[in-house]
Amino acid sequence: MSFIDSVYTFAPETFADDYMAIFSKTCEYAMRAVFYVAQKSHEGQKVGIKEIAEQINSPEPFLAKILQKLSRERLIQSVKGPNGGFYFDAVSLNRPLADIVSAIDGNDIFTGCGLGLTYCSESNPCPLHDEFKKVRNQITHMLNNTTIGKFNMGLIKGKFTLNK
Amino acid sequence: MSFIDSVYTFAPETFADDYMAIFSKTCEYAMRAVFYVAQKSHEGQKVGIKEIAEQINSPEPFLAKILQKLSRERLIQSVKGPNGGFYFDAVSLNRPLADIVSAIDGNDIFTGCGLGLTYCSESNPCPLHDEFKKVRNQITHMLNNTTIGKFNMGLIKGKFTLNK
DNA sequence: TTAATAAAAGATATTTTTGTCTTTTATTGA
DNA sequence: TCAATAAAAGACAAAAATATCTTTTATTAA
Ligand code: FES
Ligand code: FES
Numbered sequence: 001m002s003f004i005d006s007v008y009t010f011a012p013e014t015f016a017d018d019y020m021a022i023f024s025k026t027c028e029y030a031m032r033a034v035f036y037v038a039q040k041s042h043e044g045q046k047v048g049i050k051e052i053a054e055q056i057n058s059p060e061p062f063l064a065k066i067l068q069k070l071s072r073e074r075l076i077q078s079v080k081g082p083n084g085g086f087y088f089d090a091v092s093l094n095r096p097l098a099d100i101v102s103a104i105d106g107n108d109i110f111t112g113c114g115l116g117l118t119y120c121s122e123s124n125p126c127p128l129h130d131e132f133k134k135v136r137n138q139i140t141h142m143l144n145n146t147t148i149g150k151f152n153m154g155l156i157k158g159k160f161t162l163n164k
Numbered sequence: 165m166s167f168i169d170s171v172y173t174f175a176p177e178t179f180a181d182d183y184m185a186i187f188s189k190t191c192e193y194a195m196r197a198v199f200y201v202a203q204k205s206h207e208g209q210k211v212g213i214k215e216i217a218e219q220i221n222s223p224e225p226f227l228a229k230i231l232q233k234l235s236r237e238r239l240i241q242s243v244k245g246p247n248g249g250f251y252f253d254a255v256s257l258n259r260p261l262a263d264i265v266s267a268i269d270g271n272d273i274f275t276g277c278g279l280g281l282t283y284c285s286e287s288n289p290c291p292l293h294d295e296f297k298k299v300r301n302q303i304t305h306m307l308n309n310t311t312i313g314k315f316n317m318g319l320i321k322g323k324f325t326l327n328k
Numbered sequence: 329t330t331a332a333t334a335a336a337a338g339a340t341a342t343t344t345t346t347g348t349c350t351t352t353t354a355t356t357g358a
Numbered sequence: 359t360c361a362a363t364a365a366a367a368g369a370c371a372a373a374a375a376t377a378t379c380t381t382t383t384a385t386t387a388a
Pocket of ligand 1: 112113121126128133
């Protein structure tokens with residue numbers, strides 16, 4: 001390939017600098033928002049979408065969609081109009097984070113096969129099955145044992161970050 | 165909303181029955197393919213893309229792209245022409261599966277923040293940091309301690325599945 | 329040295345995820 | 359009861375991931 005050619009030839013980046021996280025971006029926004037709203041609820045306040053989006057550094061209209069979904073599923077509370085906003089009642093504050101994750105990302109992270117087989121099963125395991133089960137169990141444990149309100153104190157005391 | 169209306173009104177499924185896995189589909193295909201080719205290499209054979217795609221149940225042209233990438237990165241060996249195909253040499257068979265994953269999905273799964281913060285850090289942790297670190301470490305351990313050739317015997321003996 | 333073979337590369341298409349914009353509905357306080 | 363407010367809903371747009379098709383290059387064996 002000549003120099004001139006190379007100037008006009010770009011690698012067909014089918015595999016961009018992709019970076020794959022455990023949770024979808026949607027779910028990451030959801031979790032950050034939930035923790036932020038929980039903290040405010042602990043202080044007895046409701047929060048508007050604009051403030052939430054600013055504080056967790058997420059696109060506002062997109063986050064609105066996410067919270068709408070959580071609201072429809074009664075995982076978060078909201079009221080319209082002046083002094084309205086999002087908040088959590090006492091019951092919701094005690095819900096596990098797992099409820100948020102499964103509402104957004106589904107249950108694959110709790111039950112799915114690491115190699116993408118349709119069903120994860122003991123009788124027909126993929127090679128990674130035994131080790132992957134441990135990973136899945138730890139994720140499940142983490143999400144089941146983290147209530148939505150668990151970090152309220154830490155957040156109020158400034159121990160944790162929710163914005164990049 | 166009237167009955168007639170409801171007949172023609174469909175919920176705008178912005179959140180389809182999404183299911184989020186730990187690895188991208190691309191990476192799942194890659195891992196399944198790698199294990200399949202490794203097994204064949206152990207038996208001294210090269211395998212064509214068609215056979216691999218059939219055996220691991222993946223779209224053939226898409227898998228071809230994936231293996232091309234791994235080939236460019238010297239993670240898998242290949243030869244063109246008659247009797248050609250993909251295979252692993254002894255060195256590659258001993259590579260950790262982590263090399264495949266990071267080539268395809270990047271390093272976020274090893275180092276990224278569970279809540280999607282730009283950097284995961286001890287000094288500015290997100291609420292999930294402590295627990296998420298454990299998950300990440302277990303994934304890292306799993307992928308570093310699994311060589312590409314680790315399951316050859318199990319696969320030959322039919323203990324494992326690679327197709328759905 | 330040629331025909332057949334099989335991977336590599338390139339171009340294109342589809343689907344899903346992520347993100348934006350506009351309109352509607354509910355609530356509140358004046 | 360009216361104007362202001364804020365979430366809900368709906369329609370639309372952009373980007374990324376997934377998938378397909380065609381052409382090119384390298385290798386082998388006859
Ligand atoms: S079968 Fe793959 S993780 Fe269980
Ligand atoms: S800061 Fe979020 S996992 Fe470390």
